[in-house]
Amino acid sequence: MIPASFEYLAPKSLKEAVDFISSHSEDVKLLAGGQSLVPLMKLRLAKPRYIVDLGGIPDLNYIRDEGDRIAIGSLTTHTQIEESELLKKRCPLLPQTATTIGDVQVRNQGTIGGSLAHADPAGDMPAAILALGADIKAIGPNGERWIKAQDFFLGLLTSALEPDEILTEVRVPVLEKTKSAYLKAAQRASGFAVVGIAVCLTLHQDGTCEDIAIGVTGVGDKAYRAEGVENMLRGKRLEEKLLEEASVEIVNGQDVIEDINGSKQYRSHLARVYTVRAIQSALKA
Ligand SMILES: Cc1cc2nc3c(=O)[nH]c(=O)nc-3n(C[C@H](O)[C@H](O)[C@H](O)COP(=O)(O)OP(=O)(O)OC[C@H]3O[C@@H](n4cnc5c(N)ncnc54)[C@H](O)[C@@H]3O)c2cc1C
Structure with a gap:
């Protein structure tokens, strides 16, 4: 299908982009890789009057070592994340997650x-970002602000970004002693998660769980942290019986999605199974 007509703008600076969207925010869509926006436009589910292409703005594509954090520019592609030696060494959860996204064209x-x-x-990325406790930088007409990953996802296709804000950077922690894993049951055609579980955990010297963060995607109307499961595991030895008991909490408080990929019951079951597997996989990392 062919999208409705629109005007295309290619700003050369962040300021130029912010100035434009702050005076036209109701009618504008930002264009990054186009892998979600363009299909929506082709189906005419999105009919923006203006498209503001972020591609010509310098300094939005980088992966930088910032000591105990790694800074990633918003235009960094899934492939660049997948192939980054810095991330593979210091924050392997992100490249591992990127590898599972769609196909090579989508990742490029x-x-x-x-x-x-x-x-x-x-x-997939929302689950990983939640497990990592990342910080997200947004720039708008009133300057910049940082949003915690846990406050970022508000609902179906809705984030904490204001309509006149541009996401410019994501900061993730360096995982020195942290073990991590991302596992998903993928929808066969698109690769999207029917259920995806991201885990970051640290162990005490005696082998008990010092801390654990679990990001979940595919289950509800937004990605979320599984605090109920996390609370049951902190301070304990992560043995299979305990993991199975705790995993029951994974969909607690969620209105579990039911669609062509699975019933509520099937998805809830998948979420429990993938929680146990993802934690076991992180323990082996
Ligand atoms: C066939 C196919 C398979 C896919 N499989 C998967 C999968 O398995 N897992 C997965 O996670 N994803 C999958 N995707 C989606 C893919 O990961 C997209 O890259 C991602 O959802 C959107 O990124 P984009 O850069 O293409 O954004 P765009 O499509 O350009 O934009 C998406 C939305 O975000 C807004 N936006 C973009 N950049 C910014 C910014 N910097 N600041 C503020 N707003 C911004 C846009 O205005 C738009 O509303 C798939 C896509 C396709 C087409």
């Missing part, structure tokens, strides 16, 4: 900023 075009801003309830 799709960006981390677009994936987070789009807030797809089945997107």
Whole structure:
């Protein structure tokens, strides 16, 4: 299908982009990799009057070592994350997650900023970003602000970004002693998560769980942290029986999605199974 007509703008600076969207925010869509926006436009589910292409703005594509954090520009593609030696060494959860996204064409075009801003309830990056406790930088007409990953996803395709804000950077921690894993049951055609579980955990010297963070995608209308499961595991030895008991909490408080990929019951079961497997996989990392 062919999208409705629109005007295309290619700003050369962040200021130019922010100035434009702050005076036209109701009618504008930002374009990053186009992997989510363009299909929506082709189906005419999105009919923006203006498209503001972020591609010509310098300094939005980088992966930088900032000591105990790694800074990632919003236009960094899934492929760049997948192939980054810095991330593979110091924050392997992100490259591992990127590897599971769609296919090679999608990963070559799709960006981390677009994936987070789009807030797809089945997107992979939101789960990883939640487990990592990342910080997200937004720039708007009133300057910049930082949003915690846990406050970022508000609902179906809805993030904490204001309509006149641009996501410019994501900061993730360096995982020195942290073990991590991302596991998903993928929808066969698109690769999107029917259920995806991201885990970061640290162990005490005696082998008990010092801390654990679990990001979940595919289950509800937005990605979320599984605090009920986390609370049951802190301070304990992560043995299979305990993991199975705790995993029952994974969908607690969620209105579990029911669609062509699975009933509520099937998805809840998958979420429990993948929680146990993802934690066991992190323990082996
Ligand atoms: C066939 C196919 C398979 C896919 N499979 C998967 C999968 O398995 N897992 C997965 O997670 N994803 C999957 N995707 C989606 C993919 O990850 C996209 O890259 C991602 O959802 C959007 O990133 P983008 O850069 O393409 O954003 P765009 O499509 O350009 O933009 C998406 C939305 O975010 C907004 N936006 C973009 N950048 C910014 C910014 N910097 N600041 C503020 N707003 C912004 C846009 O205005 C738009 O509303 C798939 C896509 C396709 C087409």
